[in-house]
Amino acid sequence: MRVIRSVKTMQRLVAKARRAGKRVGFVPTMGALHEGHASLLRRCRRENDIVVLSIFVNPKQFGLKEDFAKYPRRERDDKKLAKREKVDIIFVPSVKEMYPEGYLTYIEVEKITKVLCGKSRPGHFRGVTTVVGKLLNIVMPDALYLGQKDAQQAAVLAWMVRDLNFPVSVRICSTVRETGGLAMSSRNEYLTADQRREAAVLYRSLKEARQSVIAGNHSVAATIGKMRSRIRRESSGRIDYIECVAADTLAPLKRIQGKIIIALAVWFGKTRLIDNIIVRA
Amino acid sequence: MRVIRSVKTMQRLVAKARRAGKRVGFVPTMGALHEGHASLLRRCRRENDIVVLSIFVNPKQFGLKEDFAKYPRRERDDKKLAKREKVDIIFVPSVKEMYPEGYLTYIEVEKITKVLCGKSRPGHFRGVTTVVGKLLNIVMPDALYLGQKDAQQAAVLAWMVRDLNFPVSVRICSTVRETGGLAMSSRNEYLTADQRREAAVLYRSLKEARQSVIAGNHSVAATIGKMRSRIRRESSGRIDYIECVAADTLAPLKRIQGKIIIALAVWFGKTRLIDNIIVRA
Numbered sequence: 001m002r003v004i005r006s007v008k009t010m011q012r013l014v015a016k017a018r019r020a021g022k023r024v025g026f027v028p029t030m031g032a033l034h035e036g037h038a039s040l041l042r043r044c045r046r047e048n049d050i051v052v053l054s055i056f057v058n059p060k061q062f063g064l065k066e067d068f069a070k071y072p073r074r075e076r077d078d079k080k081l082a083k084r085e086k087v088d089i090i091f092v093p094s095v096k097e098m099y100p101e102g103y104l105t106y107i108e109v110e111k112i113t114k115v116l117c118g119k120s121r122p123g124h125f126r127g128v129t130t131v132v133g134k135l136l137n138i139v140m141p142d143a144l145y146l147g148q149k150d151a152q153q154a155a156v157l158a159w160m161v162r163d164l165n166f167p168v169s170v171r172i173c174s175t176v177r178e179t180g181g182l183a184m185s186s187r188n189e190y191l192t193a194d195q196r197r198e199a200a201v202l203y204r205s206l207k208e209a210r211q212s213v214i215a216g217n218h219s220v221a222a223t224i225g226k227m228r229s230r231i232r233r234e235s236s237g238r239i240d241y242i243e244c245v246a247a248d249t250l251a252p253l254k255r256i257q258g259k260i261i262i263a264l265a266v267w268f269g270k271t272r273l274i275d276n277i278i279v280r281a
Numbered sequence: 282m283r284v285i286r287s288v289k290t291m292q293r294l295v296a297k298a299r300r301a302g303k304r305v306g307f308v309p310t311m312g313a314l315h316e317g318h319a320s321l322l323r324r325c326r327r328e329n330d331i332v333v334l335s336i337f338v339n340p341k342q343f344g345l346k347e348d349f350a351k352y353p354r355r356e357r358d359d360k361k362l363a364k365r366e367k368v369d370i371i372f373v374p375s376v377k378e379m380y381p382e383g384y385l386t387y388i389e390v391e392k393i394t395k396v397l398c399g400k401s402r403p404g405h406f407r408g409v410t411t412v413v414g415k416l417l418n419i420v421m422p423d424a425l426y427l428g429q430k431d432a433q434q435a436a437v438l439a440w441m442v443r444d445l446n447f448p449v450s451v452r453i454c455s456t457v458r459e460t461g462g463l464a465m466s467s468r469n470e471y472l473t474a475d476q477r478r479e480a481a482v483l484y485r486s487l488k489e490a491r492q493s494v495i496a497g498n499h500s501v502a503a504t505i506g507k508m509r510s511r512i513r514r515e516s517s518g519r520i521d522y523i524e525c526v527a528a529d530t531l532a533p534l535k536r537i538q539g540k541i542i543i544a545l546a547v548w549f550g551k552t553r554l555i556d557n558i559i560v561r562a
Contacts, residue, residue: 011448019302102530104391105410105444111385129386130445137446163386164411165418167292249383 001083003090007098007138010091014052014140022049026141026168028132031055032072032186033081036176040145041085043173052139053082054091056098061127072186091139098134107133107164109156112250116152116263117274120240128153129160136166144168149175149183151261151276155250175275177203183275190271198235199268205230206277209262213279218256220244231266240265240272247278256281282364284371288379288419291372295333295421303330307422307449309413312336313353313467314362317457321426322366324454333420334363335372337379342408353467372420379415388414390437390444393531397433397544398555401521409434410441417447425449430456430464432542432557436531456556458484464556476549479516483547486511487558490543494560499537501525512547521546521553528559537562 004010014024025048027040033055044051055078062068075092082090106126112118113125136144144161146154158170176184181203182196191199205227212223224242231237245252247259256279263276285291295305306329308321314336325332336359343349356373363371387407393399394406417425425442427435439451457465462484463477472480486508493504505523512518526533528540537560544557 007446011446015448019300021300103444104393105441106389106391107386107414107445108389109386133388134444134446137448140448160386163384163415164388165288165292165415167296167418167421 001079001087001090003079003092005092005094005097007093010089010138011140013089014050014138017050018140023143024048024050024052024139024141025143025145026052026054026135026139027145028054028056028135030057030071030186031078032074032189033078034176034184034186034188036147036149036184038081038085039176040147040173041082041087043171044143044145045086047143047171050088051086052089052091052141053087054093054135054139056091056093056131056135058098058127058131059095060099060130061124063121063123066121067187067190072189091135098131106130107160109160109163112152112159113156115245115250115252116241116243117265118152120265120272125153125156129156132157133160133164133166136161136168141168143171145171145173147175148172148278149185149275151263151278152250155248181207183273185273187271187273191268195236195268195271198237199266199273201231201234201237202264202266202273202275203277204234206262206264206275210277210279213256213281218281220253220256223256223262227262227264231264235266235268237266237268237273240267282360282368282371284360284373286373286375286378288374291370291419292421294370295331295419298331299421304424305329305331305333305420305422306424306426307333307335307416307420308426309335309337309416311338311352311467312359313355313470314359315457315465315467315469317428317430317465319362319366320457321428321454322363322368324452325424325426326367328424328452331369332367333370333372333422334368335374335416335420337372337374337412337416339379339408339412340376341380341411342405344402344404347402348468348471353470372416379412387411388441388445390441393433393440394437396526396531396533397522397524398546399433401546401553406434406437410437413438414441414445414447417442417449422449424452426452426454428456429453429559430466430556432544432559433531436529462488464554466554468552468554471552472549476517476552479518480547480549480554482512482515482518483545483554483556484558485515487543487545487556491558491560494537494562499562501534501537504537504543508543508545512545516547516549518547518549518554521548 461481
């Protein structure tokens with residue numbers, strides 16, 4: 001397993017591999033790896049000759065009052081997990097390597113970045129699309145692996161890849177959950193034991209909503225209303241949003257129809273958790 | 282010489298060529314090819330195994346009141362010139378192929394796009410960087426050839442390539458001029474015979490400015506002042522801007538120092554012409 005910190009070296013390495021006819025798979029992360037990441041790496045390993053993992057806590061996707069400084073960083077543990085999952089190359093650039101002095105260029109996806117998390121985190125998705133655009137040019141992968149847990153991020157990046165014609169196929173992988181149902185996230189470790197127990201209500205409320213849609217209830221207001229009461233009743237979580245949107249365009253829905261995503265963001269103390277479920281109605 | 286209209290076909294073709302170890306050079310244009318383009322194609326031919334020329338009048342880089350509709354289009358003549366210059370592949374996509382329904386993604390370079398032409402053409406460079414970013418992902422060239430005539434465009438694109446880590450080297454080629462000195466441009470054909478004769482004053486004023494800088498005059502105000510008077514005295518041109526900026530960052534200068542660009546934009550009737558000269562002081 002090689003650890004690469006320079007853009008140029010990474011590009012040279014991958015260009016060589018591609019000329020040799022190797023298929024390159026890529027899992028971009030911010031580190032603090034957990035079983036969710038591991039599941040992306042496993043699928044990437046199965047489907048490619050070379051597995052590249054990037055670890056970069058991207059300052060441009062954090063708001064001024066967000067948790068950039070305290071976001072967990074533990075390169076040593078991450079390397080162990082990467083080795084276990086048979087990663088070939090870890091790309092770990094510094095902030096200066098990614099954003100050298102005089103940096104001026106941004107990739108922005110309009111409209112679908114202004115809903116859901118985009119409302120409470122202005123500028124967040126511009127940071128995400130910019131860094132992933134850069135990483136695609138650096139790693140030049142055949143396939144890009146993203147987690148469904150960050151549903152809007154996955155949709156926005158798929159849109160960017162399509163619009164800008166990046167020669168890569170996007171693979172979205174199911175959310176991995178803790179035993180209680182809480183979606184795996186590097187931010188879960190901010191939670192107290194009580195909050196962690198309480199936060200399991202998020203997935204319960206999503207499953208209940210899905211059941212109710214499958215049973216024939218197609219009202220967005222009623223679905224969201226029920227989720228709201230349940231979360232309030234069973235936890236101390238403060239709801240940022242709960243929404244039903246079209247799965248591909250993230251357009252808000254009046255009635256539940258077609259392939260949709262029910263998505264939510266809820267604060268537990270100072271920690272903002274997100275989760276979602278896909279429903280076909 | 283192959284003419285390709287589909288993104289997918291273009292990507293497949295180039296991926297194959299690159300796997301075979303071929304070096305790909307790329308000249309992006311809006312067609313209406315002239316000797317300026319021919320000089321880019323010749324250098325591209327000398328330095329690469331495969332020469333790709335794109336012809337695409339990009340609606341996103343024209344303002345609402347600009348000349349998108351009347352911009353000259355003549356695919357047949359362009360193909361003749363391309364054949365003469367031994368182009369291997371012409372990529373000629375439709376607007377719908379480049380911007381399919383629901384298109385949402387833009388690449389933007391900040392700051393250096395707000396000066397010079399960026400001031401009079403808001404949104405113009407966002408259109409340029411977006412389309413060239415797409416074309417780089419579609420053509421995947423080793424080298425990109427741009428004309429120095431569009432000095433700001435070349436600087437902005439070089440900045441984008443650097444910032445977003447596109448794996449391509451940018452080659453900027455000297456301006457080609459008509460006998461009188463007027464810089465070659467597809468827009469020159471909008472000019473009447475009188476305007477064309479008058480417009481030669483632009484290059485005369487740039488050369489005079491360079492002479493004066495070389496002779497030791499490092500005052501920006503005096504340099505621009507002299508150019509202004511000359512253009513007013515010797516033509517009917519209406520000056521949009523004349524500026525002295527740093528060659529790499531396009532930062533406006535108080536005193537002429539280092540490698541600089543003297544750049545201008547002047548209207549002749551309804552036609553806006555640009556030109557520039559590089560000076561080392």
